[in-house]
Amino acid sequence: MENCVFCKIATGEIPARKLYEDDEVIAFWDIDPQAPYHFLVVPKKHLASTTALREADDKLAGKLLRLGAKLAQENNVGDFRVIFNNGPMAGQEVFHMHMHVLGGRKLGKLG
Ligand code: 5GP
Ligand code: ZN
Secondary structure (H helix, E strand, O other), rough: OOOHHHHHHHHHHOOOOEEEOOOOOOEOOOOOOOOOOEEEEEOOOOOOOHHHOOHHHHHHHHHHHHHHHHHHOOOOOOOOOEOOOOOHHHHHOOOOOOOOEEEEEOOOOOO
């Protein structure tokens, strides 16, 4: 999708510090980390948010979770939290769905 920063990262048009990439998914370090470890796991296809997921995406959604946990372990993140912000009131700023993985410090309560 045009003018989507994560579509542009997925195609390589915008650079990112990548942890992982295959034909469906890309993972990269967040440009403005909110914890000592903060990376994003992003489907390459443009889905605006988690509410855009359909049954056909079940496998893809599961892959995001599995890969996030695997990459956290491979990068010695220790305990971690995964977050999907859905909608502006929940803090979503980039409208291409992504999973945050945060760790490396004591994380506060949600909300
Ligand atoms: P949201 O607030 O939409 O859940 O999260 C968007 C995240 O993307 C933010 O944590 C923000 O720092 C990150 N981000 C936005 N633009 C870029 C970029 O160009 N490169 C990288 N690596 N992260 C970005
Ligand atoms: Zn996009």
